[in-house]
Amino acid sequence: MATACALHILVKTEKEANELLIQLNKGKDFSTLAKRHSVCPSGKKGGDLGEFRRGQMVKAFDDVVFKKDILTVHGPVKTKFGYHLIKTLYR
Numbered sequence: 001m002a003t004a005c006a007l008h009i010l011v012k013t014e015k016e017a018n019e020l021l022i023q024l025n026k027g028k029d030f031s032t033l034a035k036r037h038s039v040c041p042s043g044k045k046g047g048d049l050g051e052f053r054r055g056q057m058v059k060a061f062d063d064v065v066f067k068k069d070i071l072t073v074h075g076p077v078k079t080k081f082g083y084h085l086i087k088t089l090y091r
Contacts, residue, residue, distance in 0.1 A: 002053065002054045002066060002091060003051050003052065003053050003054075003091065004051070004052065004054075004065045004066060004088055004089075004090065004091035005048075005049070005050060005051045005052075005088070005089045005090050005091075006049050006052075006065050006086055006087060006088045006089060007030055007031065007034065007046065007047040007048055007049065007086070007087045007089065008034070008038070008040065008042065008047050008049060008061075008084045008085060008086045008087070009030070009033060009034045009037060009038045009040075009043070009047050009084065009085045010038050010039050010040040010042075010043070010081060010082050010083070010084050011037060011038065011039060011082055011083050012039060012082045012083070013082075013083065014076050014078070014083050016037070016083070017075060017076035017083035017084070017085055018076060020033055020037060020085060021073065021075065021076070021085055024073050024085065025073075030046070030047065030073065030087055031046025031047060031048075032046070034046050034047030035047075039082065040081075047087075054066050058079045058080065058081075060077050060078065060079050061077060061079055061084060061086065064077055064084075064086045064088070065086060065088045065091065066091060068088070069088075070088045070089065070090060070091065071087065071088070071089070072087070072088075073085055073086070073087050074086050074087070074088075
């Protein structure tokens, strides 16, 4: 079974996600921004979701983690929870 490890920042609006993406693209630290802005409990851990299997997350999230480039920030990705910026560490 395929597993992956990812970080994410979850915010309520696409605008906020895009503003954070600009900061990330300018070199801001992902974990620092996650601690400051993410509304997910994982934000306290710098957005670290730990290791998980395909199918444990909602489909749109899974698609990014298991199909897109690793170590690259992807998003905003809209789910029922809000807007995610996702960085896959490994799979």
